[in-house]
Amino acid sequence: MVALQSFRPHSFLFSILIIVFFFSFTISISSAATETVQKVCNQTSYYRYCVATLYSDPRTPNADPYFLAYISFGLAYLNASNSHDFFSHAVNNTRPHHHKLVQSLTICQDGYKRVVSALETAYEDLNTESFAKLGRLSRVAGRAADKCNRAFSGVVKAPVGSAAPAVAVRNRDMKRLSEICSVVSKLLGASK
Numbered sequence: 718m719v720a721l722q723s724f725r726p727h728s729f730l731f732s733i734l735i736i737v738f739f740f741s742f743t744i745s746i747s748s749a750a751t752e753t754v755q756k757v758c759n760q761t762s763y764y765r766y767c768v769a770t771l772y773s774d775p776r777t778p779n780a781d782p783y784f785l786a787y788i789s790f791g792l793a794y795l796n797a798s799n800s801h802d803f804f805s806h807a808v809n810n811t812r813p814h815h816h817k818l819v820q821s822l823t824i825c826q827d828g829y830k831r832v833v834s835a836l837e838t839a840y841e842d843l844n845t846e847s848f849a850k851l852g853r854l855s856r857v858a859g860r861a862a863d864k865c866n867r868a869f870s871g872v873v874k875a876p877v878g879s880a881a882p883a884v885a886v887r888n889r890d891m892k893r894l895s896e897i898c899s900v901v902s903k904l905l906g907a908s909k
Contacts, residue, residue, distance in 0.1 A: 753782055753904075757789075760900045766893050782904050786843055786851070789901045793858055793894040794836040800887045801829035824868040825884065828861035832891070839898070848905045855898035862888035862895070 754777065758767035771777050774788045804826035811819050835857035842850050866888050 825865035851902035859895035
């Protein structure tokens with residue numbers, strides 16, 4: 718009976734109102750972020766890839782367009798860094814008598830080195846909030862992936878072994894990330 722006497726209907730209602738307010742505020746932030754992700758991904762060639770990639774970062778549900786740019790360029794940077802490491806390792810571990818393969822791997826390694834550098838510059842652009850170069854920098858990645866694909870077009874598949882699919886997947890993902898970054902750049906008003 719003591720527990721019932723300490724129960725105050727107005728404190729219970731106040732608690733419910735606080736909870737409802739908190740959830741509605743959280744939902745409105747998430748809805749705005751979801752709308753932003755949809756707006757970006759609807760402008761890409763691979764909507765599902767775009768959504769899955771952006772939401773692979775747990776900060777995406779609460780990201781505004783500016784922070785979504787950090788997420789997008791960050792994901793592209795991680796991909797480019799990993800790809801550069803992959804190609805560096807492959808160049809160092811490929812037998813010299815596979816001249817064409819080494820040459821193709823080196824072209825990719827150099828291209829991804831430029832991508833890493835371009836994405837670092839993009840981060841500087843984001844930090845200064847100038848956004849002037851974001852669009853151009855985001856396209857560097859796509860061009861490097863295309864050049865890497867062309868470098869492998871004449872390579873006999875036998876010596877490449879299982880590396881050929883890995884190269885194709887890396888380039889495909891880099892092109893898609895490049896497109897996402899380009900769309901986010903436009904959202905921020907970056908020049909083309």
